[in-house]
Amino acid sequence: MNILDQIVADKRIEVNLRKQLIPITQLEQSVLFNRETYSLSNKLKNSTTGIIAEHKRRSPSKLVINQNLNVFDVAKGYQKAGVCGISVLTDAKYFGGSLDDLLTARASCNLPLLRKEFIIDEYQIMEAKAYGADVILLIAAILTRDEIKRFSQLAKSFNLEVLLEVHNEEELHKSIMPSLDMLGINNRNLKTFDVSLENSKTLSELIPNHFVKVSESGISSIEAIKELQPYGYKGFLIGENFMKTDDAGKNAEEFIKALEK
Numbered sequence: 223m224n225i226l227d228q229i230v231a232d233k234r235i236e237v238n239l240r241k242q243l244i245p246i247t248q249l250e251q252s253v254l255f256n257r258e259t260y261s262l263s264n265k266l267k268n269s270t271t272g273i274i275a276e277h278k279r280r281s282p283s284k285l286v287i288n289q290n291l292n293v294f295d296v297a298k299g300y301q302k303a304g305v306c307g308i309s310v311l312t313d314a315k316y317f318g319g320s321l322d323d324l325l326t327a328r329a330s331c332n333l334p335l336l337r338k339e340f341i342i343d344e345y346q347i348m349e350a351k352a353y354g355a356d357v358i359l360l361i362a363a364i365l366t367r368d369e370i371k372r373f374s375q376l377a378k379s380f381n382l383e384v385l386l387e388v389h390n391e392e393e394l395h396k397s398i399m400p401s402l403d404m405l406g407i408n409n410r411n412l413k414t415f416d417v418s419l420e421n422s423k424t425l426s427e428l429i430p431n432h433f434v435k436v437s438e439s440g441i442s443s444i445e446a447i448k449e450l451q452p453y454g455y456k457g458f459l460i461g462e463n464f465m466k467t468d469d470a471g472k473n474a475e476e477f478i479k480a481l482e483k
């Protein structure tokens with residue numbers, strides 16, 4: 223079993239337990255459930271920098287990135303830095319995140335928040351809304367076309383935007399549909415952890431132009447972004463490069479300033 227299969231197998235068990243702990247009717251009663259959401263796709267369209275900064279303590283590929291920062295300060299710092307949106311990892315077992323992290327980020331800033339999660343069930347989309355997300359991630363590698371359709375349509379019905387993540391051409395062809403807002407090309411292969419920015423470059427021309435294009439993972443320099451912009455990318459998802467320092471917000475601020483020059 224590869225790591226992605228393992229994560230999904232664990233996630234199914236977790237989601238089944240969660241459903242029993244907090245029924246959907248209770249999620250719907252969250253004060254956040256009916257809030258007006260922020261649009262990440264609009265922010266990216268109108269931005270010259272397009273940074274989506276991630277809160278990420280650890281990952282299967284990098285065992286410890288940073289356990290010392292608190293998500294409230296990180297989100298505040300990212301907002302001050304001028305990012306377009308914040309991605310919050312909510313998986314506990316492999317990434318050390320939680321839904322409480324999402325809620326805390328919601329309390330600390332007024333930017334679009336992406337729930338970064340392995341979504342395999344409608345229930346997790348309800349959770350995303352109840353805990354303050356604006357955008358959900360759907361990962362093509364772990365979903366059928368029918369699931370992508372059902373999940374994205376459900377998200378849209380709650381005014382959540384959808385970032386669909388693909389890693390190769392096959393996943394891209396399987397996923398294209400009108401209910402998606404943004405298409406993310408992951409430079410990291412989630413099964414092998416190999417990272418290559420070339421992935422964003424080669425797949426870019428296959429993405430229909432009306433989708434906002436996002437390049438994800440392994441981005442650590444201004445040069446990388448300048449290289450990707452001519453391929454039509456408007457969004458750049460950066461985690462480790464910001465999180466590995468003592469002050470993720472300050473790091474993002476300096477990065478964005480340099481990018482604006």
Ligand SMILES: O=P(O)(O)OC[C@@H](O)[C@@H](O)c1c[nH]c2ccccc12
Pocket residue numbers: 276278338339361387408438439440441459460461462463
């Ligand atoms: O830390 P990086 O290399 O900058 O990557 C951020 C983000 O793209 C990565 O965390 C990510 C992309 N897709 C995912 C799916 C699940 C978990 C994590 C991810």
